[in-house]
Amino acid sequence: MLTPFLLADPSEVTLPIAPEAAQCGFPSPAQDYPSEELSLVEHLIRDRAATYFWRAAGKSMEPVIPDGSLLVVDRGITPVPGRIVIAIVDGDFTIKRLWISDNGQVELRAENPTHPHIVLPELSEMTVWGVVTYIISPAV
């Protein structure tokens, strides 16, 4: 078997590699307008450290949230009435729209009329885990 040995210090035998190949033709007219391409991640995520991905299971929020949707959830946003939230009720996670009814009761409202709202006499019976900021589902 051949035992390889180094001919020289490897740092001296580096071949020049050209990461930016020289353009021989007319310089790109765009080079004076440097710009990053659009990033969907940047668009959908306000704060990476506060953002979580969730999966929705169930039809109570259809048609706003199709069953199986991927949700972008932000824990850095204050949950205000009208926003869709992930709430903890009786130790379980549920996705609903946070609402305050006319008589001041906290409600977790379903979008789907065939599903009931959850009415909470006491605010303390519910914790908001995070606020849903985007709903991602395949176009079908």
Add this chain to the structure above:
Amino acid sequence: MSIALIDAESFYASCEAAFDPKLRGRPIVVLSNNDGCVVAANTLAKRIDPGIMFKPYFQVQAWANTMGVAVRSSNYELYGAVSNRIAEIISRYSAWQEVYSIDESFVGLRGTPEELEQVGRYIRRTVRQLTGVPVRVAMGRTKSLAKVAALGIKRAFPEDGVLHLGRYSDEQMSAILDSIPVTDLWGVASRSGKKLSVMNVRTARELRDLDPKWARRKFNVNMERIVIELRGEPCIPLEMVPPAAKDQLIFSRSFSKKITDKRDMEQVISLYAQRVSARLRSQGSLTSHLSSWAMAGWADEGSVPHSAQASVGLSVPTDDPITLTKAARALLPKLFPFDGVRYARAGVVLTDLRQADGVQPLALFRPEFEGRGVGQALDLINQRFTDVPVGVGLGGMKRPPGWEMKRDLLSKRCLTNWDELLVAAA
């Protein structure tokens, strides 16, 4: 400048509770790799059994059932991701940060003790809100004093979670330090503690009042630094540079079931070689030396005591998984020299690491597979999919026969794996 030590309360257990509301307010313990023994417990679990740490799982199982203690396998994917988020959030409050461990950061902060306690409360609230994990913010004029403040929080202000020692007068500080045994101090080993107690130095106050030069003569420069830091003069700097790439990489595990078959071990060693080669690529290094080993359990009645080891020098530094898998297989002929060996543990170690700085060895000397991007392709596949049986040789075989890590009580790896996302009922 003040130093703040920001550490997570019962970090592993807090991570588990952050993503599982059923665990809130419950005692929780987390088990080691292989579900061997208890490696973490929250305050509630420690209150039920102060000696719970490091008890083997089989001893704890019945106790946990009766006492309603939640038990989880260690979910290092989750803890690592949460840890990075916490470190990132903390970095927003200071330009000086040393990430000290998975659940601790030191940061430098400017302001009066009163102002900084306000800042501390704000940091605590923000980390809690964004990650669900409670942190403590312990502050003092030096790293050693920040560690003392952390003891103070645990003892006196567990609910508040924030303390700056600067709020105390000199007399009060002396009394506080006098209530702390030297061995509770950061950086004082129990052996030094024994030596100190022979010299009649039993409390942090007595250590602080030593002559630093004398401490250096009798012990070492580290003891001198602790003495000076306890007096409020910073001399252990924040290490802000991220730790250099490791100069040795090890992947080793105990098996959930003893290995008594050569082919099983071949699969284990192939897989370990590929895991460790992935780590090598992720830190951008090349290795020139691989050794693989396997050993029978110490206290395993069924086995003959035995261990086997093989070392392979690589003529050209590489990170190629095929080359490394082949090298690791040098162990195979040395296995099972006699009957009755039951291997309990194996590992692959890479040493003689250097940075892959873009210098390519001449083609003649490159392993034949290198340059085809096999390693990068494997890394991509493993990033994209969870636990896919893709790998080199036997390392890519389907479900291994019972030796792989046991994590029966594993929570969802919901921050790192697409197919383990948290699910909420809609």
